[in-house]
Amino acid sequence: MPSDRSNRILSPTLSALVRVAKPEIPAAVEYFGMKVAPYLSLMEEGVAATAEDDDATEKAYQFCNQHGYPILVKGKKQGAAVAHSWLEVSAAMTMRWASELTE
Numbered sequence: 001m002p003s004d005r006s007n008r009i010l011s012p013t014l015s016a017l018v019r020v021a022k023p024e025i026p027a028a029v030e031y032f033g034m035k036v037a038p039y040l041s042l043m044e045e046g047v048a049a050t051a052e053d054d055d056a057t058e059k060a061y062q063f064c065n066q067h068g069y070p071i072l073v074k075g076k077k078q079g080a081a082v083a084h085s086w087l088e089v090s091a092a093m094t095m096r097w098a099s100e101l102t103e
Helices: 014-019 026-032 054-067 086-101
Strands: 071-074 080-083
Touching: 014 026, 054 071, 054 086, 071 086, 080 086
Parallel strands: none
Antiparallel strands: 071 080
């Protein structure tokens, strides 16, 4: 007799996933009193900006000037680079986004 395995899958609830969603991680703030560092998302409706996107580049440049260095440049899916100057931020954005566009 075939069994219904769908009722045996262990996974977190949607509300639990929302509480640990990056970059804000509400559960870390609520339970551990951690502060979320300033961040800038260059995603629009789930689509990452391209390195050639002048608007995204300007936003990133302004963010760097406002918050200083080092800056952590995170890719859409994985990987991150620490940048200590605008040149490093720009290079990291180009490398991260170019690799993710080819996936």
